[in-house]
Amino acid sequence: MKGWFGLIGGLLLGFCSAVLVDRMAPELLAPYTQDLIPTDQMESVKGTVEKKQREANRLLLTLATPKGVLLATFSKKIDDLDLLIAEGYAVTIKLKSYSPFVENPKVERVDASTAQPKSEPPSNLIP
Numbered sequence: 001m002k003g004w005f006g007l008i009g010g011l012l013l014g015f016c017s018a019v020l021v022d023r024m025a026p027e028l029l030a031p032y033t034q035d036l037i038p039t040d041q042m043e044s045v046k047g048t049v050e051k052k053q054r055e056a057n058r059l060l061l062t063l064a065t066p067k068g069v070l071l072a073t074f075s076k077k078i079d080d081l082d083l084l085i086a087e088g089y090a091v092t093i094k095l096k097s098y099s100p101f102v103e104n105p106k107v108e109r110v111d112a113s114t115a116q117p118k119s120e121p122p123s124n125l126i127p
């Protein structure tokens with residue numbers, strides 16, 4: 001009988017701990033649960049990268065979206081995103097709700113086919 005009470009008590013304690021962590025600090029569980037639990041309240045926002053700025057410990061992207069302009073700040077996977085995304089690219093990110101300032105949104109898609117090529121100076125002007 002003692003074994004059952006210990007098992008049930010442990011399960012209840014674990015469940016209560018998980019609920020508390022989910023309520024107090026959901027960002028701690030998000031990396032582990034985002035693939036397991038579907039998040040219907042998340043929306044995909046597609047925008048064009050107007051400006052990209054790299055700093056020592058973060059990457060800033062200014063995106064022009066149908067809802068307005070937003071500033072996405074990335075502090076994780078900076079090197080990968082810096083290589084992947086350039087000005088003029090179409091980027092789709094996942095957001096809980098639209099906000100002009102977002103931190104570390106999930107990048108769903110990067111489309112370079114819509115990018116405008118940078119114009120190069122005519123070769124006949126170079127001495």
